[in-house]
Amino acid sequence: MSWLLERVKGHSRSGSDAKAFIEATKTEALGLLESELNRLVDSAPPSDKERVGTEFQGFTHLFKRFLDESGPSLQWDNIEKLPPDAVRDYNSLPTPTADVLQQMLSKLVVVKLNGGLGTSMGCYGPKSVITVRNDLTFLDLTVQQIEHLNSTYNVNVPLVLMNSFNTNADTDQVVRKYKNLNVDIHTFNQSCYPRISKDSLMPIAKICDVDKHPDAWYPPGHGDFYESFYNSGLLSKFVKEGRDYCFISNIDNLGATVDINILNLLMNSSEKGHEFVMEVTDKTRADVKGGTLIQYENRLRLLEIAQVPKEHVEDFKSVKTFKFFNTNNLWVKLPAIERILSENALQLEIIINGKTLNNGLNVIQLETAVGAAMKCFRGAVGVNVPRARFLPVKKTSDLLLVMSNIYSLKKGSLVMSPQRMFPTTPLVKLGDNHFSKVKEFLGRFANIPDLIELDHLTVSGDVTFGRGVSLRGTVIIIANHGDRIDIPSGAILENKIVSGNMRILDH
Secondary structure: OHHHHHHHOOOOOOOHHHHHHHHHHHHHHHHHHHHHHHHHHHHOOHHHHHHHHHHHHHHHHHHHHHHHOOOOOOOHHHOEOOOOOOEEEHHHOOOOOHHHHHHHHOOEEEEEEEOOEOHHHOOOOEHHHOEEEOOEEHHHHHHHHHHHHHHHHOOOOOEEEEEOOOOHHHHHHHHHHHOOOOOOEEEEEOOOEEOEEOOOOOEOOOOOOOOOOHHHEEOOOHHHHHHHHHHHOHHHHHHHOOOOEEEEEEOOEOOOOOOHHHHHHHHOOOOOOOOEEEEEEEOOHHHOOOOEEEEEOOEEEEEOHHHOOHHHHHHHHOOOOOOEEEEEEEEEEHHHHHHHHHOOOOOOOOEEEEEEOOOOOEEEEEEOOHHHHHHHOOOOEEEEOOHHHOOEOOOHHHHHHHHOOOEEEEOOEEEEOOOOOOOOOOEEEEOHHHHOOHHHHHHOEOOOOEOOOEEEEEEEOEEEEOOOOEEEEEEEEEOOOOOEEEEOOOOEEEEEEEEOOEOOOOO
C-alpha cells in the first residue's frame, strides 16, 4: 500500500479503472485499520478501555481524511493578498484601564503545551524541567508568572498543562511542589496514537501498552489540543465558570506571557467578536521556514512549509512576500471551541511525519498543528507583536541568550536589558558536535559571557570560554578538527574572527 501514500501526497493515478481500484483499496485499508484498533482496545486494561476507544475514534477520523485527501491542501495561485485589517499592529492596541483588569483576567485560562521531551538537548524527562535561569525551570518561571498575575490583580487565572504520555508522570510529580502557591494547576493528556507502518499503513503495535513498546506510539502534534481539552472535561468546566478565552503557547517560549492589551482587544474593544487571535512577528533570515498567515477562500489561515509545493518553497521563504510568521501564541474563545467540535467542523491540515525507528522500520505519524484551526473560527485576526514575545528555547544557542545579561528576570518574565542599544536579539550559532547537549554546553563556559553588545556569534569546534569574557559586534570562533581554542578569562572580542589552535595550559 505504499503507493497509496504517494497518491495522498499528490501523485494520483488517472483513468476510471485506477479510480475504482483506489476507492476499493481505501475502503479495505480503513476496514483493516478499524479491525486492528479494535484488537488493540481489547488488549488494554479494563480501566483504560473507554479512554483508548475515544482516542482511537479521533485517530480513525484522521486516518480516513488522510486516505481521502489527494493532492496539495491548497492551490498556490489561489492565495490572496492579506486584507488591510487582517493583521493588527500591536502598538495600535489600547491599554485597558485598571478598573476592568480584574474582570478581564477572571475570564482567562492560560494553557501551556507541555508534551515535549528534552532529549534533543541531551536532557531526560520533560523539556519544561530544564533549568534555564537562576536555577529555575521553564515550569517554575511559568508558575511564577501566573502567581504574580493572580496576586497583583486579586484573581484566580488557572494554569493548564497539556502533557503527552512522555511527560505526564514526571510533570505530575513536579507540580506537587507548587501546591502552596496562589495558582490552580490542571493537567490533561493529549491523545496517544499508534504509529503506522509506511508499507502496510497498519499500526505496528501488537498490544495496547505504551510502557512496553514506546516506539509504537506517538503524541499527534499540538493540533490535538482542542479534542483532548474537550475530552478531559476541563473545557466544559471553564465555560460553566464563565471563562471566555484561553491563551495557548509553547512552554519553552519564555516571551509568551499574558498580555493585557491583546486580552483587551478580545473583551473590551468596540469590535469584539474575534474568536481566534494568532500572534505573529516580523520574519528575519532565521525564521524563513516558520508558518505564515495567508488569505485563502476569503478566510485567514495558517500556511506551513509542509503544505507548500516544492516549486514554491523559495517563494514561501521570501520575507518580502510573507512578512510575518506564527509565534504559536494563540488566544481562542472557549465557547467557540465547544461549538466547532459539536458541529464536527474542526478540519486541520494533516502533517505526514515519516520516521525510521532504531530497528530500521519506516513509520508514519499523522499530526496536526494547533494554529491550523484559525480558519474554523469566526473573526480570526493576527496581531503583529514585538519580537520579545517570541523567545523559544529549542537549542543551546537559545539557552545562551536567555541565560545572559541581555535579559533580566522579573516575576518569572524575561525583560531585555535597557543597556542594550538595539532591541533585536543577537543571532547565535553554536556547533552541534560540541555544544548541542546542555551538560556539555555548560561545561564549555566558566560563566556566561557579556553579550550586551553582541550582534552575531558563530562558534564551531572544540572551544571553551574563561570567566568574564565579553563578546561584541560580530564574533566568529572556529577551531578546526584536531585543534582547540580556549578564550582566556577577561577577553574582549569585538568584530573578531578567531581560528586555528589556542591552548591555555595550567602551570
